Amino acid sequence: MNDPLKKFVQENREAFDHLVPPTDVLQRLKAQLVPPPVVKKPFMQRHGKAIWLVAASSLVGIVCTYVLLSRPDMPQGGGAEPRIAQQADTEVVAPRSAKGMPSAADSSLSNEPSPQVAIAQRPQPSPSKKAVRPASAQPHTPSLFSRLADSTSASIRLAAILEIEQSNKLDDHTLTKLFSTMNHDANTNVRLAALDVLSRQLHRPQVADRFADALAVQSDPVVQLGLVKIAAQLNHVAVEEALFALARSPYTFSAVKDEAYAILLNQDKL
Incomplete structure (x- = not known):
């Protein structure tokens, strides 16, 4: 047996049987096994903070609504319609003379256009036309070979090589430009890109x-x-x-x- 303490207890078990634990040990163990009663708090104590938050938000909403409705520039319900609409809906009746002829006031009214005619005669805004840029002002796109020879940006030259590869149109002139780029370009990545395209033309x-x-x-x-x-x-x-x-x-x-x-x-x- 590897554990010496366990071996000692088993060999001297009878020597420990006369020992009796104190009486209060069992009581303490029983007290620890019984769970304490759960005391349920009242609703107000559990949710008091949330109730106060709801009440405060409701009060703020009422105050904001009152302030908005009490502004003098807010339109009231059932308010007057625009003046032009009233004039358009109102029929003007000119007074006539006793003989049924139109009076001077009638003739003066006849010279003034009615609100409907005035509204109809108002010049309407012409629809906006998109400005057409003349052909001379159109942006000029550099040619493929000029981009291949662009010494300011290696990315532009790489993009030109990629466009040549995707077009699958490699004539003798394009092959000459690619070989020149592979031999003399200042950027190693551009040279390798040209070499990759040319390596697929070994059959030519x-x-x-x-x-x-x-x-x-x-x-x-x-x-x-x-x-x-x-x-x-x-x-x-x-x-x-x-x-x-x-x-x-x-x-x-x-x-x-x-x-x-x-x-x-x-x-x-x-």
Whole structure:
């Protein structure tokens, strides 16, 4: 048995049987087991604060209603209608002379237009017309190639490359612009975006020659590494010569040089 205290109690159980606990211990235990009675508070004590809040809000509402209704500029119920409406509804009867001819007052009334005619003759506001901007004032949208050559913002050039990719219209002129961007753009992300679009045009003629030229003129190691990986898919003499030049150049980045050697070994060119 691992517990020495328990072992001691079991071995000396008879020595503890003559001990009797005090009488008040059982009473205290019974008192603790009986839950205390719950005293329910009156309603006013439990909800007195909420009742006062309701009464205060009602009093504030009554005072605000009285102040609004007692303002002199508020229109009263059943008040007089506008003056023009009264004049329009009132029929003017001109006095006539004894012989049934219209009097001078009648002739003066006949010269004045009636309220209905005056209202009808009031010039109506012409409907507003939207101002049409002349064609010369329309905002000029830069062309796609001008945005591709925008040197002020790399995001504009990236957006132009994305538009070229989505249009799926890559003619020779567009390919030339993309190769120029990949080789000479100042931003690496723009170069990689152009490389990504051009890597899907390997089936087109003369693309291999342009990739070989790009391997020769590219100076960005990140783009060089991407070009070398694409060159592994091209079986072209100019591409092989460009890979040899990269592998033997002392200025080539080590990772690019290793990738070029690996491609040449896989193609049995070494």
